[in-house]
Amino acid sequence: MQKPEPIFALIDCNSFYASCERVFRPDLAKTPIVVLSNNDGCVIARSADSKPFVKMGEPYFQIKHKLKQYGIVAFSSNYALYGDMSERVMSVIESMVPAVEVYSIDEAFADLAGVLGDLEALGRRIRAQVYKSTGIPVGVGIAGTKTLSKLANHAAKKWQVQSGGVVDLRDQIKRDWVLKKCSVSDVWGVGRKMTLHLEGMGIKTAWDLSKTDPWMLRKKFSVVIEKTARELAGTPCLELDEPDPPKQEICCSRMFGKRLTEIAPIKEAVATYMMRATEKLRAQQSLCKRIRVSIRTGMFNPEEAKYANGVLVELPYPTDDVRLMTKAAVDAVDRVFRPGFKYSKAEVLLVNLCQKGEYTEDLFAISQPAATEKVMGVLDAINGRWGRGTMRLASVPTDPDWGMRREMMSQSFTTRVDQLWTVYCR
Structure with a gap:
């Protein structure tokens, strides 16, 4: 029996940390949000509407005035909430596709090889079900390789109004259009230094990289950038990863x-x-x-x-x-x-x-x-x-004064019984 053609979907949560905060603060649906690192040090996450005003990594103490000026609300990082919401999102995705590789806290690859029917419609159902079950908006990118599915997901977010949050790049014409419109820096795995090297060679778009001789790229850079170019051209080089082995430390x-x-x-x-x-x-x-x-x-x-x-x-x-x-x-x-x-x-x-x-x-x-x-x-x-810490050693304090500064942290709405969301009925 012939093996089905590889098809991948990349499901990525939109501005995940900020979206988690908005789920339980619907009054902030149209308010720009930033999330801060440990001890309220610097910005580690931004909602889309805060990005024009705040850069990633900016120290909080330096931008307090700017946040106030533009009406941007800052939150301390609430990793218990984000981790639990991530598990809920991944559970929904896993219930709708044959196999899933959880790539990070806010994104997952799905293996759609052999799945029958309209895959773009499936992407829209996944998007709708995740939002209905968790309140988290996601984008879905579908393609024949993992690298192209990442680029499709980027396109789904960049042109969200036109795409409705789902882009399928299996069509050659659509794929070429997106490759030509996306900078080489938008490609998965191409960092800032590699972008400078590639642009110096005249490779400025994802399309340019897909048309570059992969053997030359391997010789000049590495096998990683070679595989990236091949995947952009439509040749699968990366498979769905197996679960990570146990950590050694x-x-x-x-x-x-x-x-x-x-x-x-x-x-x-x-x-x-x-x-x-x-x-x-x-x-x-x-x-x-x-x-x-x-x-x-x-x-x-x-x-x-x-x-x-x-x-x-x-x-x-x-x-x-x-x-x-x-x-x-x-x-x-x-x-x-x-x-x-x-x-x-x-x-x-x-x-x-x-x-x-x-x-x-x-x-x-x-x-x-x-x-x-x-x-x-x-x-x-x-x-x-x-919830974590319900049972603990006596030597572990509940609210130590040496703990991380998290003066703007939201409640642990989903992981602590004493912080459940309260709904008042009139």
């Missing part, structure tokens, strides 16, 4: 909301970060044999003394027990803390990870008790149902 670190000079709040922070790191560890069914704990001061203020140090901690056996790992990490803080400094950041790094059953146990060595797995399973089940 897991890191959790944050800047403190203020400088810390005492050891007690630093230990609280390390315990908090270890709680999150072990959640990730158990999610990928791994065990940890070694931990690295590090702390440091700010590195850019010339008036502050600088210090950074870290220490490796060997665990008695491969484990995913948050209790054992937190005690080891918190005790390690005593070995690296030095009084007289203003600390700005702590980090826990889980290293030497292995999957359960991958390591050879010593006949006489102690191993993780069977009861531990049951306890951790109950912990994860409760937090999975009622």
Whole structure:
């Protein structure tokens, strides 16, 4: 039986972080929005109507006056909300297509090979169903290669009025028109430096790149840009990726909301970060044999003394027990803390990870008790149902004063029972 022709769809959420905020703030439907990084540092996301006034990465303290001038509302990043909304969007997409590769928090590739019927109509149904189920607007790009589907998605957003948010580039005439209208910088994987190199060679549009000799591009640049050119020309080089293998290291670190000079709040922070790191560890069914704990001061203020140090901690056996790992990490803080400094950041790094059953146990060595797995399973089940942090170690505070500055954060409408959306009926 002949294998069906490859067809990909790229479903991408429009201004995802800002759209998540608008779902629960319909009064801001026509108000420009920006979302800030950790500690309300700089702009990391913008709604479409804020882009003419604010650049990505602009420090918040420098643009407060500009936001007020143009009526732009700023939000602190609410990753719990964004992560949960992303899962809801992906669940809807997965229910409507044969296979999905979740590419990032706000976009996914769908494999439509062998799907019968009008695929552009399917794209419109996906778009409508995602919006109906989550309130998040998406664009859909359809093509015979992943690179072209990304470009089709870009076209769906750029010409949204004409396209209705869905563009199918399998038609040769339509594909050539879009390739000629899009800059080479609009192509997936072509960064700023590569754009400069290509433009210097006279390759200024996606059309130009699709017509360039791929072997020459491979010789001059890399196999990546060669595959990009081939995909733009309609030759599939990239397939739907398999699920990522388990990570070999897991890191959790944050800047403190203020400088810390005492050891007690630093230990609280390390315990908090270890709680999150072990959640990730158990999610990928791994065990940890070694931990690295590090702390440091700010590195850019010339008036502050600088210090950074870290220490490796060997665990008695491969484990995913948050209790054992937190005690080891918190005790390690005593070995690296030095009084007289203003600390700005702590980090826990889980290293030497292995999957359960991958390591050879010593006949006489102690191993993780069977009861531990049951306890951790109950912990994860409760937090999975009622929200992260519902059950936690006593050493993990609920609202520490050293926590990240998030003075403009919205409620966790979908992940915390005490912050559910309230609807009043008259």
